[in-house]
Amino acid sequence: MLKKNFTRSESGQAIIIIVIGLIGILAMIGLMIDGGVLFIDYARLKRATDAAALAASLQYREGYTISQLSDSANEFIRLNEITAVNIQIDTCDTDSSMCSTPPRKLVRIRASKQVNFGFLPVIGIRNTIISTTAISEAASVDVVLVIDSSGSMAFESTTPTPNPTDPSVCNPAHTCQPFEQVKDVAKEFVQRLYFPYDRVAVVTFDRNAHLDQSLLADETATINAIDALTVYQPPACDTLAGSCLNYDGSGNYLGLECPLYRSTGDPSSCGSSNIGGGLGMAGNEFAAATPVREDSLWVVILLAGGPANATNADLPSFPYGYCPSADWVQPFCRDASAATRHANGDLNFDAEDYARDMADFVTSPDTGQGAVLFAIGLGDLVQHAPVGDADAAEKLLQYAALDSGGPTANHGQYYYAPSTAQLRAIFRDIAENIATRLTH
Numbered sequence: 001m002l003k004k005n006f007t008r009s010e011s012g013q014a015i016i017i018i019v020i021g022l023i024g025i026l027a028m029i030g031l032m033i034d035g036g037v038l039f040i041d042y043a044r045l046k047r048a049t050d051a052a053a054l055a056a057s058l059q060y061r062e063g064y065t066i067s068q069l070s071d072s073a074n075e076f077i078r079l080n081e082i083t084a085v086n087i088q089i090d091t092c093d094t095d096s097s098m099c100s101t102p103p104r105k106l107v108r109i110r111a112s113k114q115v116n117f118g119f120l121p122v123i124g125i126r127n128t129i130i131s132t133t134a135i136s137e138a139a140s141v142d143v144v145l146v147i148d149s150s151g152s153m154a155f156e157s158t159t160p161t162p163n164p165t166d167p168s169v170c171n172p173a174h175t176c177q178p179f180e181q182v183k184d185v186a187k188e189f190v191q192r193l194y195f196p197y198d199r200v201a202v203v204t205f206d207r208n209a210h211l212d213q214s215l216l217a218d219e220t221a222t223i224n225a226i227d228a229l230t231v232y233q234p235p236a237c238d239t240l241a242g243s244c245l246n247y248d249g250s251g252n253y254l255g256l257e258c259p260l261y262r263s264t265g266d267p268s269s270c271g272s273s274n275i276g277g278g279l280g281m282a283g284n285e286f287a288a289a290t291p292v293r294e295d296s297l298w299v300v301i302l303l304a305g306g307p308a309n310a311t312n313a314d315l316p317s318f319p320y321g322y323c324p325s326a327d328w329v330q331p332f333c334r335d336a337s338a339a340t341r342h343a344n345g346d347l348n349f350d351a352e353d354y355a356r357d358m359a360d361f362v363t364s365p366d367t368g369q370g371a372v373l374f375a376i377g378l379g380d381l382v383q384h385a386p387v388g389d390a391d392a393a394e395k396l397l398q399y400a401a402l403d404s405g406g407p408t409a410n411h412g413q414y415y416y417a418p419s420t421a422q423l424r425a426i427f428r429d430i431a432e433n434i435a436t437r438l439t440h
Helices: 008-061 066-079 167-173 179-192 219-227 259-264 275-288 351-363 392-403 420-435
Strands: 085-090 105-116 127-138 141-148 199-205 209-216 244-247 253-257 297-304 372-378 414-417
Touching (some): 008 066, 008 105, 066 105, 179 420, 199 219, 199 275, 209 219, 209 275, 275 297, 275 351, 297 392, 351 372, 351 392, 372 392, 372 420, 414 420
Parallel strands (some): 141 199, 372 414
Antiparallel strands (some): 085 105, 199 209
């Protein structure tokens, strides 16, 4: 057999084939390695963009400007060691496609990054640009302010006029204290919210509950509603039922009087602190709003200056509210022991039991509204009531904020303010607490 000798041209062709094969192998290796690098870099960019969008949405709730949101997004991406380019942040303010009805706090972040290859340049592919988009949403907030407007909210009035604590004197002059200071702090809290994404309702309570403003995404209207609030001002004493303004023969204001109690011993119409009625009205407001926003964060902020001693008039047998005959001695319409609780329908069901039931209604995710409840006790009567348990009001407010609604409730916080001097810091803390809760 004769051996075939390769010619020089055939050898050259073999070398070309080998080179092409090597290039193909390098391309395949490069595709696998550089493809892995591309995948890893994309995942890192995606994680960084998601984190930046979440951080921006948190600040969006607090009313940050688009420039501040952009700075925050860039910082988060840098913290993830990503050298990103073309970072773009959009909200409804910058891109109408992000707007919705009702308004939602949507934040979109787009980011790009150049990925340099190590092997693919062999076939002329030196780099590529990867891009990703993340959209985050901070839940809008529906807040109901529940403010004590009973007669105790005028007891600090010191205007140098006759009868400074008389509601008929200090209400028109806007000098009822501490009530006017409470209103000022409430307005500052409202100004920390972000309209039109957030909504506010205002409820006050004396012996009755009053819806002073339904849930509304209007800062100016809310401020005006708070400005218009007044301390409980019953008529002068010329009736047999209910509280009334009592004066001596010289016209000096003596405080609230209760003629029915004086004539019959029945104190059920004398109470001026219907905490349960205020909470019940607040809870109902979430479902009565137009539209109902189940995806928003539902919040109730309750401020009370003393124990509960009045309820709504729910039964014919209690035309002025729940006040069993066992509670016709001081403390009126509530147990001497704040630890005692009766079920609705029990003969001894009273104002304090009613308030706890309404707190459960506000906070329970199973049988109520599932709202977050923050409670503020203002003034000396919260911890030092003159009859019954000295701290009855504080125990009720602690229950409302920390224990009501059962273990699955999204609990808030309880705050004690000896005077109005602490209220600004308390409302600021509540605003920050709300900002960290993303979902209802």
